[in-house]
Amino acid sequence: MIQTSTLQITPEILALVAEIDEFKGAWRALGTLAPERLSALRRVATIESIGSSTRIEGSRLSDREVEQLLSNLEIQSFGSRDEQEVAGYAQLMETVFASWQEITVTENHIKQLHRDLLRFSDKDERHRGEYKTTSNSVAAFDAEGNQVGVVFETANPFETPRRMAELVDWLDQAQQGELHPLIAIGIFVVVFLEIHPFQDGNGRLSRVLTTLLLLRAGYAYVPYSSLESVIEQSKEGYYLALRRTQGTICTEAPDWTPWLTFFLKALQRQMRRLRQKVERERLLLAKLPDLAIQILDHARDHGRITIADAVTVTGASRNTLKGHFKTLCERELLVLHGQGRGAWYSLP
Structure with missing residues (x-):
């Protein structure tokens, strides 16, 4: 079971949550740009998200190459694994943006999202949409796409179905209880990554699920600023925070603080980037x-x-x-x- 009785809400975590929630409330006024301006912001953020999320996992495609690939997405014929991963991520992001209100976070939906994420990946055809059958571990990659080491071990295939059922049940209860949504989302994501339920695609799927959960929690600005690019630029801190928290998850006193602090700081940077962009848009529209x-x-x-x-x-x-x-x-x-x-x- 997921143990949160030792969860400590530090002053830093409290301040981060308050700042993000303040922006969430202000977005109604900030998000009143013309539809074409919002569309432009979303397109740029989507390209950044797709490029960054796939590069975190070892892809070498630049944002420019991602943009070129997306312009020909209807072809559905891709020459490399990197292109296959980008295409799957792009289509899944569009699905989430269009249908987040209908996509509850159940085991069946998580499996469907995984299947769609890897829909173009030839190598993953046998296991997409199904929990892993062999052990896997989380590896870190350098800028050239080479594996540089194992970050942490994950749940074994035998215990994965049980632990995923517990995680989804915990999230459902947390969403109905007093735990703040951002804290609940952060804990869900770090436990999901510790379980690593699928043979491949767990990192990318975790970031899609993060976006989905934020949208369902009312953070409507999320599509207009890339959280994935923030994480890519803080990759060392990302892996360090994961390792520090995930090594304690199965103990009697999990230490959620390292991961939650990193996660909320990433959300803060995502939010501040968007705030700056919106302010810039208003300045341009008013004076240029x-x-x-x-x-x-x-x-x-x-x-x-x-x-x-x-x-x-x-x-x-x-x-x-x-x-x-x-x-x-x-x-x-x-x-x-x-x-x-x-x-x-x-x-x-």
Whole structure:
């Protein structure tokens, strides 16, 4: 059984929960941007999430390559395992964003989500949607995709069905009790990863489940800022927090604090990034001419922009656009790379 009687809500954890909940309440006002602006924020966040979550597990695809792959997703023919994993993650994310209200966290739904996550993965065809049948362990990977060591051992296949049933039952009770949703989600995720119920895809599925649970708990801003990219940028801290807590989960006095502190700090960074983006959007919409906003939109959606791109997108003359690019650089809203014909611009 999951033991939470030793759970300690430290002042730091309490402050993190309060700040995240304050933003949750403020999102109704902050999220009143035009639909196309929200759509642009969500698209960027989705690409970042897919790229980061698959890279954490060893993929080598950049966000740019992920974006190119998503633009041809309807082809459903992928040349590498990395592409197969990205395609499955992308489609599952869209399913969660579209149907989170109908997806309760049951064992059957978790298995269905796992099946959909690996739908394009040839290597995983035999075990997708089913609990593991052989032992597995959590490994860490370097930037080149090479395994650099085992992070921790996981539940054995024999005890996995029982422990998953206990975890889902615990979550259901926690959601009906007095435990704060963010604390309950954090504990669910760390226990899920300690069990590691599937042969492969557990890390990616844990991040999808995190998004699903946050949406079901009322954190409606989640699709517009990537939690996965925050975790990717804090990967050492991620594995360290997991190891510290997961080594105690099966004891009489689990230490939830290391993981919950990391998890809530990641949610805090996710929230603060979105708050900054929304404030930036409001500033731009209030003070920038339409041509300048179109330039920034293209740079945000595609990662970069040239003057030739801007001519195509806006239909304006090169001379007119050069003035806008100069102003945007002076205001530190764009960064110039290179010179002459090879010059291009990106967001700071």
